[in-house]
Amino acid sequence: MxxxxxxxxxxxxxxxxxxxxxxxxxxxxxxxxxxxNIVENIDRFLVAEAKGTILGCAAYSIHPELGAPESxxxxxxxxxxxxxxxxxxxxxxxxxxxxDVIRTTGTHxxxxxxxxxxxxxxxxxxEIPKTKILHKLYTGCINCTKHSDPYTCPEIAxxxxxxxx
Numbered sequence: 240m241x242x243x244x245x246x247x248x249x250x251x252x253x254x255x256x257x258x259x260x261x262x263x264x265x266x267x268x269x270x271x272x273x274x275x276n277i278v279e280n281i282d283r284f285l286v287a288e289a290k291g292t293i294l295g296c297a298a299y300s301i302h303p304e305l306g307a308p309e310s311x312x313x314x315x316x317x318x319x320x321x322x323x324x325x326x327x328x329x330x331x332x333x334x335x336x337x338x339d340v341i342r343t344t345g346t347h348x349x350x351x352x353x354x355x356x357x358x359x360x361x362x363x364x365x366e367i368p369k370t371k372i373l374h375k376l377y378t379g380c381i382n383c384t385k386h387s388d389p390y391t392c393p394e395i396a397x398x399x400x401x402x403x404x
Contacts, residue, residue, distance in 0.1 A: 245294055245329060247336040250284035251292045257293040258317075260285060265319045267353055272317060285336050287320070293298035297333040299341055302372075309324065313341045315351040322351055334362055338399065347402050351401070352394040366399040 250258060255333045277284070280298060287295040298317040315337055320329045341349050350372050353359055358365075 245286050245287050245289035245324075245332070247332050250281050250286045250296070252278065252281055254284070254286055254293060255281060258296045261293060261296055261319045261321065262317055264321075269317055269319060277397055280344075283342070284317070285333060287333050293321075294324040295329045297337045298360050299337055301344065301346075309345065311344070311346055313342075313344060313346045313349050315349055318351075318353075328368065330358065334359075338401070339377065342401055345402075347400070349399045349401060350397075351397050352392070353397060354394055356395045356397060359397050359399075362399070364399045367396050367398045369396045371398070 255274060255277045256293070256301050258277050262269050262272055262277075280300075284296055284298045293342065296317060296319055297315060300314045300324065301311050302314060303311045315334065318333065320333070325386055338349055349364075350367075351359055351364060356364075356366060
C-alpha cells in the first residue's frame with residue numbers, strides 16, 4: 240500500500256459495520272462501541288479508504304462545560320488503523336482531517352486519551368494531567384469497563400491547542 244493513495248472522508252452509514260469491526264480488532268486499546276452507538280454517531284466519524292477498503296477510522300465527541308457552552312472540549316476517540324497500513328500516513332491523515340472538522344466547532348482545544356503519546360506528540364499534542372479534563376473523565380471514562388477508576392487507567396491525557404481563549 241506504500242505507493243497507493245487513500246482518501247479520508249466523512250463516514251457513511253454503510254461504513255458502520257466496517258468501523259465496528261475495526262474498533263473491535265483493537266479492543267485491547269480502545270473503549271468498545273456498539274454498532275448502534277457507531278450508527279448514532281456516524282456523523283462524527285471519519286474513515287480512510289483505499290479501493291473500497293476502510294483502512295482506518297477516527298471520531299470525535301463534544302464534552303460541554305456547565306454554564307459555558309462556548310468552552311466545550313472536543314475529544315478525539317476511536318482512532319484505529321489496520322495493522323498492514325500503519326506507518327504509511329493513514330493515522331496522521333485521519334487526525335489532521337478530524338482536527339480540521341473540530342476547528343469548525345469553534346472550540347479552543349482537542350483532547351485525547353492515548354497509549355500512543357509519541358504519535359500524538361509529533362502532531363502537536365502535549366501531555367496534560369487528567370485533572371484538566373475532569374468533564375471528559377466524568378462523561379466518557381465513567382462508562383469504561385477496562386478500569387475501575389479513570390485515574391488508574393494507563394492512557395495518557397494530551398491536548399492540542401486550537402485557538403486562544
